[in-house]
Amino acid sequence: MSQVGSEAGQGSPMSIEQRHIVLQVQGLSKRFADKTVLEDITFDIRQGESVALIGSNGVGKSTALYCCLRLIEPENGRIQLLDQNLLGVKAKSLRMVRREVGFIFQKHNLVPRACALTNVLHGALGYQSGPRQWLHCLTKSKNRKRAYEMLERVGLNHIALQRADKLSGGQSQRVAIARALMQNPKIIMADEPVASLDPIAGEAIMQLFFSLCKSDGITLLFTSHNIEHALQYSDRVLAIAGGKITLDACSAELDAADLNQQYHYG
């Protein structure tokens, strides 16, 4: 396994194996009507790790990711996320866990009629509820400033007041990343974050996304169709086929051509 920086809050470098497990999935299964999508999925992710989840179309990558945050209810299994057994918790505790997990959707899922700054501000709704958090013009100066700083980090502070439905696909995904960063997350899950973008914009977004996660020591779990992206931006690759985890290996040991053949064109 590769060495990636030092554990947040600690001075000495630490190998990934020594780090705390932030997400542990055991025996996860999910059915839709009569179709079993996931069957006995088991894996864990340690703090600061970047993990790519690959597999062909419709294999259940997104479902697995959604189940990890209980955005889709799994049938069976155990999900230990940030030291909480997610399947056993009540609504309030679930919200407490979710607010520490950034989730990037394939199509950014911004509020279209709200400006970029307001959309970023929404990332703090898990911490502060109520009307003052619904619009940037109502919120406290401290929150407004922090949302602006997050936009600055993704290079979009110059369009802070532009409506989300007027932004390009790449800009929208950057705003979604800023919204996730606004949560001050310990882990970010991303469901094919660049699938709806052109290759150049996709590459730029992945680089930005990865560098921000690394600089903040954020654990990253992302699904991808792009094997090159998966290998380049992850420490470890998990592959799903036939509803099961069929590969769990260090990215540096894998070959893109082999993976392409096995999981996409094979």
Add this chain to the structure above:
Amino acid sequence: MDNVRNQRSEDTLPGRFERTSSLTFILYFIALAFVVWSFTGAGWSFSALGQGVPAMLDFLSRAWPPSTDRLAAVGLSILETFQMALVGTLVGIVLSLPLAILGAKGLTGSRSLYFLSRSIVALFRTVPDLVWALIFVITVGLGPFAGTLAIMVDTIGFCGRFFAEAMEDVDKAPSEALVATGAKRLDAIFAAVIPAAMPAFITTSLFALEKATRSSVILGLVGAGGVGIELKVAMDFFDYPLAMSIIVMIFALVLAVERLGVWARKKIIEG
């Protein structure tokens, strides 16, 4: 060869109309017969319409030119009519929002609250505003307040339904994204669902104001304030020039509100 192909095409060519069952045909026939019968029930008469034309011309000739004697008093009544419509609509819109949130399918997750809210909104919508005005005249007495309350209830019925449907129709993805950040359901509704439904809210609200302006004229006939009572008195005393001036002012008011609505819709929605 061509003959064989033509014959085959004729055999497989679908019919112009779908064949209906005998029962469906009978039901269609009954519905059509009821519509024809309804013309009789409604007293529809082309001869009466023809005979009414001279009477209409006579009314117009006696009403023209409109009277300017009580212009200031009628102007104040028109203003009061619009104020009733405006306040009734505004309060109605505000009160309809919580009912719409509870009555939008899948938004709050409570089926009992959904049915309760939908039932209240349906009751408010189905009872005509004139009936509400009669009830409020008994409750709070004669005057514009009774009319304002009637408009408010009518607006809740109208906006409550259309606001709920607008919220049901919006893309759920942004609110799901906020739920994923740990936001409360209510925060997700106000921060994501309502902004997405805002164009529909604005259109519905402006239609409600236009509708209320027209209604507020009629409500005066039962003593619920506004210019309606002035019109009734003018007609009862055969003061047709005054009645004409009131009709012209009502026309101007309703037209102004409609034009304002078109302008505001364009300005707010298209930004």
